[in-house]
Amino acid sequence: MPPQNxxxxxxxxxxxxxxxxxxxxxxxxxxxxxxxxxxxxSLSFPWIAPGLVDLQINGFGGIDLNxxxxxxxxxxxLCRKLFENGCTHxxxxxxTRPRNSYQKYLQKLNQLHCALPLNCIGFHxxxxxxxxxxxxxxxxxxxxxxxxxxxxxxxxxxxxGEKVKLITIAPEIDKELSLQFIRKAVxxxxxxxxxxxxxxxxxxxxxxxxxxxxxxxxxxxxxFVVPKFQNVLLDVIASDLPYASLIPDGKHVPMVAxxxxxxxxxxxxxxxxxxxxGAAASPGxxxxxxxxxxxxxxxxxxxxxxxxLGGSTLRPFDGxxxxxxxxxxxxxxxxxxxxxxxxxxxxxAHGLKEGNxxxxxxxxxxxxxxxxxxxxxxxxxxxxx
Numbered sequence: 001m002p003p004q005n006x007x008x009x010x011x012x013x014x015x016x017x018x019x020x021x022x023x024x025x026x027x028x029x030x031x032x033x034x035x036x037x038x039x040x041x042s043l044s045f046p047w048i049a050p051g052l053v054d055l056q057i058n059g060f061g062g063i064d065l066n067x068x069x070x071x072x073x074x075x076x077x078l079c080r081k082l083f084e085n086g087c088t089h090x091x092x093x094x095x096t097r098p099r100n101s102y103q104k105y106l107q108k109l110n111q112l113h114c115a116l117p118l119n120c121i122g123f124h125x126x127x128x129x130x131x132x133x134x135x136x137x138x139x140x141x142x143x144x145x146x147x148x149x150x151x152x153x154x155x156x157x158x159x160x161g162e163k164v165k166l167i168t169i170a171p172e173i174d175k176e177l178s179l180q181f182i183r184k185a186v187x188x189x190x191x192x193x194x195x196x197x198x199x200x201x202x203x204x205x206x207x208x209x210x211x212x213x214x215x216x217x218x219x220x221x222x223x224f225v226v227p228k229f230q231n232v233l234l235d236v237i238a239s240d241l242p243y244a245s246l247i248p249d250g251k252h253v254p255m256v257a258x259x260x261x262x263x264x265x266x267x268x269x270x271x272x273x274x275x276x277x278g279a280a281a282s283p284g285x286x287x288x289x290x291x292x293x294x295x296x297x298x299x300x301x302x303x304x305x306x307x308x309l310g311g312s313t314l315r316p317f318d319g320x321x322x323x324x325x326x327x328x329x330x331x332x333x334x335x336x337x338x339x340x341x342x343x344x345x346x347x348x349a350h351g352l353k354e355g356n357x358x359x360x361x362x363x364x365x366x367x368x369x370x371x372x373x374x375x376x377x378x379x380x381x382x383x384x385x
Contacts, residue, residue, distance in 0.1 A: 007031065008378070012048035012362060014352065016332045020045055025358045028377035033354055046362040046372050049335050050351045051088025052316045053342040055124055055166055055245065055270070056217070058093045058288055059277035059311070060085075065092045066289035068105075072112055079118040081280050083374050083382045086317035088359035089121045089343065089350075091166055093274075095289055096127030096140040099152065106159040113163065119376060121346070122165035125156065126216065129181070130196035131170040135223035138196060139291050139303045139310045147174045148181035157188050164190050165346055168216045170197035171207045179210045186211035191345050194241070196221040201235040208240050213345050215244040217274055219253040219261060220309065237264045243345060245272040248323035248334075249314040251300050255326045262327050270345070271319050271338040276301055276311030317361075321369050 007026035014021050020042035024032040036042070059065050061081030063074045082090055092109060094102075106123065113120050129149075132142045148169060156164055167190055171178035182192045194207055195216025204212075215236050222232055236244055246253060246261060248271055253261065262269050273279065277286040278295035285304075286293045293310040295301050303310040314322075320338055324331040343350035350356060358378040363371045374382040 010048065010362070011036070011042070011045055013042070013045045015047050015049035015335055021048065021352075023048070023352075025375075025378045028358055028379070030352065030354050030356055030358050033352060046364060048352065049332075049361050049363070050339040050343075051359040051361055051374065051376070052086045052320070052335075052338050053089040053346075053348070053350065054082075054087050054273050054275070054316050054338070055091050055214075055342050055345070056093045056126070056272040056274045057082065057087075057090045058095065058275060059286070060275050060279045062277055062281040062286070064277040064287050064289070065109075066095055066097070067287060070108070070112070072115060075112045075120075076116050076118070079116065079120060080381075082119055082316070083376065084371070085280060085315040086361050086363075086371050086374060088119050088361075088374065088376050089348070090119055091122055091124040092120050093124040093126055096130060096144045097289060098144050099128065099146065099149075102152070102156050103159040106156055106164070110159070110161040110163055114161070118381075121348075122163040123160055124166040124168070125164055126168045126195070129167075129169040129173065129178070130221075131173060131198055133198060133223060136170065136196045136198060136221050138221045139288065139293075139306065139308050140196065141290075148177045150177075150181060150184055153181065153184055153188065157190070162189060166191045166193060166214075168193040168195040170194065170199065171212075172197060172199045172203050175203055175206065179206055182207055182210040182212055193245075198223060198232060199235070200230075201239055204235055204239040204241055208242075213242050214270070215241055217247050217252065217272060218244040219246065219257060233261070237261075241268070243268050243270050243341065245270045245342075246323075247272060247274050247312055247314065248319045248326065249273075249299075249312045250322060250326060252309060252312060258323075258326050262323075262329065267341075269337050270341045271323060271334065272342075273314040273316055273319060274312045275314055275316075278311075279313040280315055281313075317363075317369070317371050
């Protein structure tokens with residue numbers, strides 16, 4: 001719809017209630033949201049929902065965010081591909097790399113981010129403080145893993161322009177040092193997640209008290225065989241950790257396990273894609289940093305050397321409806337798990353509320369889910385037509 005007096009008006013159906021709304025937007029925020037009467041015309045309104053927020057994007061659309069050769073053109077392609085898939089906010093995720101390489105690479109990412117202020121809102125450092133055990137390490141390089149380092153934290157925050165927004169660690173590798181690290185990271189403005197870890201319930205609870213908010217992709221990067229009652233899955237469920245992320249592609253966590261975890265965790269679940277370069281791209285060979293990843297015709301991403309999963313090819317918009325299909329839980333509940341809840345972890349007020357940033361999706365559900373348009377800060381950045 002055309003701009004009106006430096007603003008615009010949208011008529012759409014609320015994603016949770018289905019009721020028709022009239023939404024006025026000015027200067028990139030929701031100025032007024034009001035219910036309007038049902039009418040024959042309102043049946044053709046698109047659905048409206050907050051833009052998706054993905055805390056774990058390693059790559060997308062053929063582009064690897066861990067590549068030393070990442071260019072500004074490639075970064076823009078990746079950001080716009082994510083717009084096309086419903087994502088208005090994401091964290092560029094950097095996997096474990098040599099300690100002395102973080103400063104230079106984060107300076108580069110920060111320069112790209114500043115030059116192209118699109119939907120990347122900061123960085124997620126998944127490593128290097130992870131467990132090196134066989135099941136936990138995933139495709140991360142053991143020789144680059146280390147114990148938490150407080151001076152490293154200062155270095156990466158400075159190099160990134162204070163845009164490190166999430167750090168995943170395995171606190172059991174040095175409990176006391178990890179708790180110091182968590183407290184300092186939170187004080188510097190970064191959320192902290194636990195992941196690639198065998199942390200016990202006691203250590204998880206200590207980490208929560210220190211400020212940890214999330215478990216990164218629960219069900220993955222775990223030991224292959226665990227004790228019946230003393231295991232990470234039960235310890236996370238029983239803990240006071242506010243959130244746990246799951247990858248809803250059906251490949252990382254099988255359907256029955258996904259259903260069990262979501263029933264046990266309830267509103268603590270958030271969704272992430274853990275997408276790598278092969279997402280929204282053709283089958284073939286891609287890279288995740290220095291690791292070679294083969295994407296098969298079914299979209300499964302496997303590290304060539306080890307045979308382990310190496311990220312996913314999940315598109316965020318599809319993830320909402322795949323989670324619904326696997327669980328039967330209403331899709332709008334999953335939409336919150338992929339938008340409002342992850343935004344809360346980052347301290348962002350997100351959602352259809354007056355005064356909030358107007359970043360949202362307009363879509364149809366029939367005959368199948370289809371993203372019509374995406375708006376970022378009140379500006380249309382994608383249209384399917």
